[in-house]
Amino acid sequence: MHVAAIAGGTGAAKLLRGLTAVMDARDLTIVGNTGDDTEVWGLHVSPDLDTVTYALAGRLDVERGWGLAGETFRCLEAMGDLGAETWFNLGDRDLATHVFRTRALRAGATLTAVTAELARRLGVATRILPMSNDPVRTRVRTPDGWLSFQEYFVREKAQVQVLEVEYAGAARARPAPGVLEAVREADVVVVCPSNPVTSVGPVLAVPGVADGLAATRARVVGVSPIVGGAAVSGPASELMRARGLAVSPVGVATAYAPWLDALVLDHRDAAYVAELDGLGLAAVPADTLMIDRAREIALARVVLTS
Ligand code: GDP
Numbered sequence: 247m248h249v250a251a252i253a254g255g256t257g258a259a260k261l262l263r264g265l266t267a268v269m270d271a272r273d274l275t276i277v278g279n280t281g282d283d284t285e286v287w288g289l290h291v292s293p294d295l296d297t298v299t300y301a302l303a304g305r306l307d308v309e310r311g312w313g314l315a316g317e318t319f320r321c322l323e324a325m326g327d328l329g330a331e332t333w334f335n336l337g338d339r340d341l342a343t344h345v346f347r348t349r350a351l352r353a354g355a356t357l358t359a360v361t362a363e364l365a366r367r368l369g370v371a372t373r374i375l376p377m378s379n380d381p382v383r384t385r386v387r388t389p390d391g392w393l394s395f396q397e398y399f400v401r402e403k404a405q406v407q408v409l410e411v412e413y414a415g416a417a418r419a420r421p422a423p424g425v426l427e428a429v430r431e432a433d434v435v436v437v438c439p440s441n442p443v444t445s446v447g448p449v450l451a452v453p454g455v456a457d458g459l460a461a462t463r464a465r466v467v468g469v470s471p472i473v474g475g476a477a478v479s480g481p482a483s484e485l486m487r488a489r490g491l492a493v494s495p496v497g498v499a500t501a502y503a504p505w506l507d508a509l510v511l512d513h514r515d516a517a518y519v520a521e522l523d524g525l526g527l528a529a530v531p532a533d534t535l536m537i538d539r540a541r542e543i544a545l546a547r548v549v550l551t552s
Contacts, residue, residue, distance in 0.1 A: 249550070250275045250432040250464070254445020255282075255294040256311035256479060257471050258438035259301035260536040262372075264546030265436070266302060267539075271371040275428035277455075279440070280357065280376045281384035281413055281448025282395040286334045287325065289344035290351055293396075294445065295361055295376060296343055303368035311479070313337050333401040358422045375428065377449045380419035384444050386411050386485075395444060404481035408488040411443055416451035421458075429458040436549055437468035439478070439534065442501040443485035459505040466507045467552045469534060469545065470495040473512040478535065495529070496521055508552040510534060510545070528552065 247269060251262060253276050265274055279294040293312065300306040300314060307315045317337035326332040336344065343364060350360040357376045365374045384395040387410035388402075398404060429435055440446050450456050459466055472493055477483045483493045491497035495511040495518045502509075508528040511518060512535070522529035532548045533541060 247433045247550070248273050248275075248428075248431060249434045249436060250277060250428040251436040251438055252277050252440075252446055252449050253294065253298055253438045254279050254440030255297035258294075258440045258445070259297050259306060259311070260542050261436070261438050261469060261546060261549070262298060263301050263539070264536070264542030264544075265549070266372060267543045268546045268550065271302070272373075275373045275375060275424065275432070277375050277377055277425050277428060277449060278361075279445045279448050280378060281382050281416075281451075282399070282444065283381070283383070284334070284394060284396045286336055286344070287330065289336075289341075289348045291334070291336070291344050292347065292357070292361070292376070295374060296340070299361075299365050299368060299370055299374055302365075302370045302372055302374075305368065314339050334396060335400070356422075358424070373424070373428075375424050376422050377425060377455070378419040378452050379422050380415060382416045382419045382448050382452065383414045384411065384448050385414055399444075399481065404484065408481075408484055411447070411485060411488060413448045413451040416448065417453065419452045421452050421454050425452075426454055426458045429455070429462050429464070432462065432464040434550060435459065435462060435464045435466045437466065437502060437506070439469040439471040441471060441477070441480060441482040441485065442491070442498055443482065443489055446501070456505065465552075466502075466505055467549050468498065468502055468506050468509045469549060470498045470509060470511040470515070472498055472515075473534060474514050494518060496525070499525055499527060510548055510552055 307313045356379045386398045388406045510530045516531045519529040530552045536542045
């Protein structure tokens with residue numbers, strides 16, 4: 247069975263770990279969000295690709311949901327002593343990833359190539375693809391003007407009002423090699439429980455991806471990141487509201503209409519099943535809080551059979 251997964255960072259990483267435990271990891275292709283890529287100290291940082299890569303390599307800091315386990319931040323401290331900006335938390339060993347990536351990109355490698363190389367060197371068997379090799383940058387408009395996604399999410403800790411979200415560069419971006427093929431040739435496409443606006447949204451904004459999802463013969467199955475009226479973590483609720491989407495599995499389904507075939511939602515949201523059926527998709531209640539490995543695996547099984 248071939249599976250393609252559209253993935254953001256923290257929420258996606260848990261389900262992807264589950265998927266690789268219940269299927270041959272080599273038959274999974276991940277299409278990762280690069281809308282929140284950024285430059286820090288001159289280095290190209292791809293937070294979502296790294297979160298997914300570290301998770302599948304067994305190196306993710308599971309408590310934080312990003313970065314490497316057992317990380318230290320001495321370089322960050324030293325940069326602070328030099329008066330550099332330090333609001334973006336780059337760990338010492340994580341820095342190696344960004345130096346490696348930036349050096350390869352400057353030498354002319356594509357993000358596709360360097361992402362594959364990083365995965366290979368970290369012992370990850372799953373194919374991890376960036377959604378595009380062209381720059382797409384998620385930006386949010388606040389009452390004080392536009393912020394990059396990382397300025398909003400990390401520097402401002404998502405504590406500012408969001409009036410609008412855009413994916414700068416998306417209209418000119420091409421899907422990275424392998425992305426459309428993975429969606430077309432999969433038996434199941436999984437839309438991970440990721441932020442619909444800032445993790446999945448940028449992937450869908452790349453021309454051709456949404457059409458590919460509508461055309462694929464694969465079953466397209468999403469997992470709701472909204473549980474009991476709120477995001478499990480992060481600013482998905484605020485951003486969905488800013489987009490005019492209901493903060494519920496119905497809002498998630500609306501964001502993914504018309505190509506979503508099934509939505510796995512939490513048992514506590516079972517009241518939405520009838521409404522989701524009315525939208526023409528299968529609604530599958532399950533235990534969707536992945537608080538341990540057993541639950542990641544159990545949810546992965548539900549997704550593959552929904
Ligand atoms: P980010 O780029 O790090 O924000 O990563 P994602 O977009 O992949 O993950 C954030 C989203 O995942 C949030 O909307 C959370 O509500 C959702 N999420 C995180 N953990 C879980 C979980 O265990 N279960 C479900 N259903 N959603 C989760």
